[in-house]
Amino acid sequence: MSHHEAILRTERLTITFGGLCAVDQVDFEVGRGETVGLIGPNGSGKSTFFNLITGIYRPTSGAILFEGENLVGQKPHEIARKGIARTFQNNRLFSDISVLDNVILGMHGRQTTGLFDTFFRYRRVSSELKTGAKEAMELLSFFSDELRQSCLKRVMDLPHGDRRRVEICRALAAQPKLLLLDEPAGGMSPEETEELMQDIRKVKEKRRDLSLVVIEHDMAVIEKIAQRVYVFNYGKKIAEGPFSLISKDPKVIEAYLGEEGEDAAA
Amino acid sequence: MTELLEQIFFALMLSSTYALISVGFTLFFGAINIVHFSHGDVAMLGAFCGIILYGILGLAGLGSMPLWMVALIIIVVSSLAIGFVGTFFERMVIKPFRRSPLLMVLVATIALGIVIRETVRLFYPQGSNPQVFPRILPQTAFRLGSLQLRVDHLIILLISVLLIVVMFLFINRTRAGLAIRAISQDMEAANLMGINSDIMIATTFLIGSILAGLAGVLIGSYQTVVRFDIGLMGGIKGFSAAVVGGLGSFYGAIAGSLVLGFVESLVSAYVPGGAPYKDVFAFVIVIFFLVFKPSGILGKAAPVKI
Amino acid sequence: MKVLEAIAFFGVEIIFFLLVFLFLVFEKTLSIFGALAALVALSLLVGRYPVLHQFLRRGFSTYKIPSILLGLLFILVLPILLKERPYHIFILFNAGLFALLALGLNWQIGSTNIVNFATGASFATGAYTAALLAVHLEWPFWVLLPISGLAAATVGFILGLPCMKTKTYYLSLVTMAFTIIVYLILNNLDFTGGPDGISGIPFPSLGFHSFGSPIRLWGLEIPFQANFYYLVVVLVAITFLVDQRFRYSRIGLAWNAIRNDEIAASCQGIDILYYKVLSFSANFFFDGISGALFAFSMGHISPESFSFNVSVTVVAIVIVGGLDNPVGVLLGSFLMIIIPEKFQVFQDYRMLIFGLIILLMLRLRPKGLFPPSVRTYG
Numbered sequence A: 001m002s003h004h005e006a007i008l009r010t011e012r013l014t015i016t017f018g019g020l021c022a023v024d025q026v027d028f029e030v031g032r033g034e035t036v037g038l039i040g041p042n043g044s045g046k047s048t049f050f051n052l053i054t055g056i057y058r059p060t061s062g063a064i065l066f067e068g069e070n071l072v073g074q075k076p077h078e079i080a081r082k083g084i085a086r087t088f089q090n091n092r093l094f095s096d097i098s099v100l101d102n103v104i105l106g107m108h109g110r111q112t113t114g115l116f117d118t119f120f121r122y123r124r125v126s127s128e129l130k131t132g133a134k135e136a137m138e139l140l141s142f143f144s145d146e147l148r149q150s151c152l153k154r155v156m157d158l159p160h161g162d163r164r165r166v167e168i169c170r171a172l173a174a175q176p177k178l179l180l181l182d183e184p185a186g187g188m189s190p191e192e193t194e195e196l197m198q199d200i201r202k203v204k205e206k207r208r209d210l211s212l213v214v215i216e217h218d219m220a221v222i223e224k225i226a227q228r229v230y231v232f233n234y235g236k237k238i239a240e241g242p243f244s245l246i247s248k249d250p251k252v253i254e255a256y257l258g259e260e261g262e263d264a265a266a
Numbered sequence B: 001m002t003e004l005l006e007q008i009f010f011a012l013m014l015s016s017t018y019a020l021i022s023v024g025f026t027l028f029f030g031a032i033n034i035v036h037f038s039h040g041d042v043a044m045l046g047a048f049c050g051i052i053l054y055g056i057l058g059l060a061g062l063g064s065m066p067l068w069m070v071a072l073i074i075i076v077v078s079s080l081a082i083g084f085v086g087t088f089f090e091r092m093v094i095k096p097f098r099r100s101p102l103l104m105v106l107v108a109t110i111a112l113g114i115v116i117r118e119t120v121r122l123f124y125p126q127g128s129n130p131q132v133f134p135r136i137l138p139q140t141a142f143r144l145g146s147l148q149l150r151v152d153h154l155i156i157l158l159i160s161v162l163l164i165v166v167m168f169l170f171i172n173r174t175r176a177g178l179a180i181r182a183i184s185q186d187m188e189a190a191n192l193m194g195i196n197s198d199i200m201i202a203t204t205f206l207i208g209s210i211l212a213g214l215a216g217v218l219i220g221s222y223q224t225v226v227r228f229d230i231g232l233m234g235g236i237k238g239f240s241a242a243v244v245g246g247l248g249s250f251y252g253a254i255a256g257s258l259v260l261g262f263v264e265s266l267v268s269a270y271v272p273g274g275a276p277y278k279d280v281f282a283f284v285i286v287i288f289f290l291v292f293k294p295s296g297i298l299g300k301a302a303p304v305k306i
Numbered sequence C: 001m002k003v004l005e006a007i008a009f010f011g012v013e014i015i016f017f018l019l020v021f022l023f024l025v026f027e028k029t030l031s032i033f034g035a036l037a038a039l040v041a042l043s044l045l046v047g048r049y050p051v052l053h054q055f056l057r058r059g060f061s062t063y064k065i066p067s068i069l070l071g072l073l074f075i076l077v078l079p080i081l082l083k084e085r086p087y088h089i090f091i092l093f094n095a096g097l098f099a100l101l102a103l104g105l106n107w108q109i110g111s112t113n114i115v116n117f118a119t120g121a122s123f124a125t126g127a128y129t130a131a132l133l134a135v136h137l138e139w140p141f142w143v144l145l146p147i148s149g150l151a152a153a154t155v156g157f158i159l160g161l162p163c164m165k166t167k168t169y170y171l172s173l174v175t176m177a178f179t180i181i182v183y184l185i186l187n188n189l190d191f192t193g194g195p196d197g198i199s200g201i202p203f204p205s206l207g208f209h210s211f212g213s214p215i216r217l218w219g220l221e222i223p224f225q226a227n228f229y230y231l232v233v234v235l236v237a238i239t240f241l242v243d244q245r246f247r248y249s250r251i252g253l254a255w256n257a258i259r260n261d262e263i264a265a266s267c268q269g270i271d272i273l274y275y276k277v278l279s280f281s282a283n284f285f286f287d288g289i290s291g292a293l294f295a296f297s298m299g300h301i302s303p304e305s306f307s308f309n310v311s312v313t314v315v316a317i318v319i320v321g322g323l324d325n326p327v328g329v330l331l332g333s334f335l336m337i338i339i340p341e342k343f344q345v346f347q348d349y350r351m352l353i354f355g356l357i358i359l360l361m362l363r364l365r366p367k368g369l370f371p372p373s374v375r376t377y378g
Helices: A046-053 A074-083 A099-106 A115-120 A122-143 A145-149 A160-173 A190-204 A219-225 A250-265 B002-032 B039-058 B069-097 B102-123 B152-172 B177-185 B187-194 B196-223 B232-247 B250-270 B274-291 C003-023 C027-049 C048-061 C064-081 C086-112 C121-137 C141-164 C169-187 C225-249 C252-261 C263-267 C272-298 C308-321 C328-344 C342-363
Strands: A006-017 A020-031 A035-040 A063-065 A084-086 A178-182 A212-215 A228-233 A238-239 B143-144 B148-151 C215-217 C220-222
Touching: A006 A046, A006 B152, A020 A046, A020 A115, A020 A238, A035 A046, A035 A219, A035 A250, A046 A212, A063 A238, A074 C263, A084 A160, A084 A219, A099 A122, A099 A160, A099 C252, A115 A122, A115 C225, A122 A145, A122 A160, A122 A190, A122 B177, A122 C252, A160 A178, A160 A190, A160 C169, A178 C141, A190 A212, A212 A219, A212 C220, A212 C342, A228 A250, A228 B250, A238 A250, B002 B177, B002 B232, B002 B250, B039 B069, B039 B102, B039 B196, B039 B232, B069 B102, B069 B196, B069 C342, B102 B232, B102 B274, B102 C141, B102 C272, B102 C308, B143 B152, B148 B152, B148 C328, B152 B177, B152 B250, B177 B187, B177 B196, B187 B196, B232 B250, B232 B274, B232 C169, B232 C342, B250 B274, B274 C027, B274 C215, B274 C220, C003 C027, C003 C048, C003 C064, C003 C086, C003 C272, C003 C328, C003 C342, C027 C048, C027 C328, C048 C064, C048 C272, C064 C086, C064 C225, C086 C225, C086 C252, C086 C272, C086 C308, C086 C328, C121 C141, C121 C169, C141 C169, C141 C272, C169 C308, C225 C252, C225 C272, C225 C328, C252 C272, C263 C272, C308 C328, C308 C342, C328 C342
Parallel strands: A035 A212, A035 A228, A084 A178, A178 A212
Antiparallel strands: A006 A020, A006 A063, A228 A238, B143 B148, C215 C220
């Protein structure tokens, strides 16, 4: 951790829903340019943690420091404009508009034209959109040429694997400093997962100072791309460290096996 | 003081008739998550059915029947008939949109309401004019202590409360009611458990529509005059009551009906110049709830998983 | 495109306009029905055979300016052709008023998925603002037109604000309750004239020409309704251009994002509250303008014209015409307003037929007659 400065840090971050403590006093850190994995059994609060960082939920207590600034209480769109982008576990794309529109929308936070421009300085609006379209096409072709060719297709007409890539493109279009990926390999075959890892590697090569936090169930992915790993269970952080270490941590094994053990008994 | 108590009695009766309609709204919302806009118009059909039945009974030379029997027949037959009519509407207009976005069902039920109202207006003789509802309940007064109350209001109150209690028992104490509660919690799981959700939904509409038909007859009795478009306002009020109390909550529908019934009768009785604005008050309250507390008085806000 | 194909393309366009004209002009129910059936058959043919659809598209993109000019010519000349039938011009004007209402509503229902049933209220705001200021303070029409728009937009802003957290469903219900409240207030308040409304609104005038007098041009006398007709055509054209601007801008994109997924939209940096309130204000602005124009064309307004039914009618037009498709909405306005007028036999059955058409459309073509098109960035 010493040569990375922390770009995101949470201090005793907590949120309770009714009587349930979904995230419990979590201390978390990501360095600039670092890739951190976040694992844990289902329902351990990982996605909720993401929702807290991006401002969708407001924490009950604790702090979220992004580049030194506390994000608690800010709205999601304000936080997004500060440089945090994300994907969702169940793929929240804008399905009835085109792939291209989706990626351009990723740039919304960076764009500047507004109501006045739309009616009195339309040329600015038009050129901003055209530039956006060009950038979007480049982003799409960075992943695959096929994707670029289907840019005018509506998202709902796209196969599942492509949708995940479009979502990542949309997140990258914001040129974020921190990218949160929520189970990017969900539902993918081993070949698709391998392609996904290549894509992530390509992205990291192109943008070395992009920080990444990846929630995953596929341990192979975590092992290959994460420099450090956090493990959650029942909302608490139960382990932190490189994959080789935490995979042998008895608490971690119990958290996962405990779940499996229950399933086996039932 | 006596006047206030008499107003309260009237408000109770008013609330009970709204409750008959709002309970239906809340049932439908709970079961299949829709707001059935034409539910009020279904109630209106109950009133018209009552008028037609009265005419038939008269024609059949049964004028010699005691009033209570006439009233009973009209109430029972109208309610049941409208129950089936309401279920028919559900099959024809709501069921096809079960998997469609909510916007469609919303507009579909609004359109259905228009069709119902216009059909009555165009095809019932003199449909656009107000119709006299027959006096099937005694309009005499009786004394309760120092209060002077009307018999028909009392009967209406009693019948409404009775039916609502019956419905409550049905939902909470019978297997069919349990099935309905199951599908309103999680339709897929209920299906997997062997519950035929389609039939249960139809049952829900049957119950709701029977109550609506009853409401139509009872409201017709105390208002003595009905029009083809009373369903629009009545439906909106019944719906508002359900929202205020909390859509999906049975007790909420009752609570909401009480709130609305009381606001309406007390405003028109005690606010000077307020009578024509009583509806405005009611709607403002509804807007307040919809915007600030959509879960209503008793409803629980359902947490959304993101 | 070859010469023959070009001729065929313009031929189709001319036949289309001819049929529309005949539809408007015929008196006998049977002939009217015939013209309408021919139009419907034409549209169905195009829908059924992609070849024809492609042909028309090619023709339009090759000859964009001439075909638009031809259409404009038709629209301009129509009142002259109808000069013996002032009522028909009036109906067209009416359709134009609804087109203004529907184009604005489309930004909410079509682009943003906010199902707003308050059009009756916004229309009323524009009309009453114009009427009251005209009758009591004698403000001129041309000043009142934008002022009514602003008044309505302000109401839209106020209505939109508390709705930021309200879910789509409940939002619709709030707009319905709002419309009914406005209607009830207008009907009972002395200031607004109660059920009698406001009368004595003067005709607007342009220079020395009053809108109440017929247009005298080249020896022809065109009924005064044409004044309003031309004005509404200009306003509809402006609103259409505004729609295109919104569509191809950061705003239109943001609206579509909100329509699909508000949470994801906010994570892209979209300020949901701002864009929702904007949709309310923009929609209400044009509703207000339509209301002012309506007030001045009638000379007298009463609450009857601003009931919940108006809201339902405009929602129906947007649904039938095609969500998020302005051309579809224009055609929808034409169909839903003019057809009931032409079939006088069915005058009384109008609302019933409306309801049935809505039910039918929702079942058969829920996306409307015309689907939205994909944005291309050239």
